[in-house]
Amino acid sequence: MSAAQDKKFFDTFLLVLGVLIAIAIGLLALARMIGANTQERHVLEDPAYSATVSERIAPMAKVAVAGQDNSALAPSQPEPAVAESKDLPGEQVYNMACVACHGAGVAGAPKFGDAAAWAPRIAKGMDVLRKHSIEGFQGDAGFMPAKGGRVDLSDQSVLNALDYMVEAAK
Ligand code: HEC
Known part of the structure; x- marks a missing residue:
């Protein structure tokens, strides 16, 4: 080089x-x-x-001042869920809201169609089951959330699902 x-x-x-x-x-x-x-x-x-x-x-929070028009600060009302006012057929509600636990009998839930699991519950009377379906229920076997966790469903929809499950367990 x-x-x-x-x-x-x-x-x-x-x-x-x-x-x-x-x-x-x-x-x-x-x-x-x-x-x-x-x-x-x-x-x-x-x-x-x-x-x-x-x-x-925008600032995280707004201050309401006494004596002034604070209506703009009112929290916006969440839109009601579509399903709320409608009463849905039991099978549909069951598949939406109950099958997750009752389908396979998860966490102590009486299994769909299992007559032996449902008999003692049906024996309590439908009024009790209706109440527990809508308001929820803490039993010995586990925790049943109110309306299966779908509080947007109408009471009647949940009762339809209950009837559907009870009918299948007879
Ligand atoms: C997150 C799980 C879960 C979902 C979802 C769920 N359940 Fe339950 N459910 C349970 C469990 C667990 C029990 C048993 C509680 C016990 O007896 O200790 C139960 C019990 C019940 C009972 C018997 C109550 C009693 O008094 O013996 C009914 C009726 C019932 N569920 C209805 C429904 C209906 C109707 C739906 C749907 C709208 C639903 N459940 C959705 C978990 C669930």
Whole structure:
């Protein structure tokens, strides 16, 4: 390797490096030019975008001042669940709300269609079972949540599911 060859290599190397840096800077400038005219301005001026920003940076809490109109601070009422007002057929409710535990007899729940498991419960009388279905029940075997945890269901829907289960266990 002669010194002349070294120098040639070094020059070429620097040239290539320089060209690459120039390309990178050029691309950066181009990207900023394009971005300035498209994204930023459009995004920043978009009312939907500004609304979400205002929402995100809004103070966590609002203060109600006595003697002023504080109605805007009232917590918004959650929309009632669709199923609430409707009375659904027992089989459907069972599959929605009861099968998780009663289908396989999970955690002490009397199993669907298991006459032996249901007989002592049916013997308590339907009034008791209706009450326990709607209000929930802590028994020796386990915990039965009110309405099977689906408090959005109407009472009648839950009772339909109860009838469906009791009927299947007879
Ligand atoms: C999270 C599990 C779970 C779900 C979901 C569930 N149950 Fe139960 N259920 C139980 C358990 C556990 C028991 C047994 C409690 C005991 O006797 O100790 C039980 C018992 C019952 C009983 C007998 C109560 C008694 O007095 O002996 C009825 C009736 C009943 N469930 C109805 C329903 C209906 C109707 C649904 C659906 C709307 C439902 N359950 C959903 C866990 C569940």
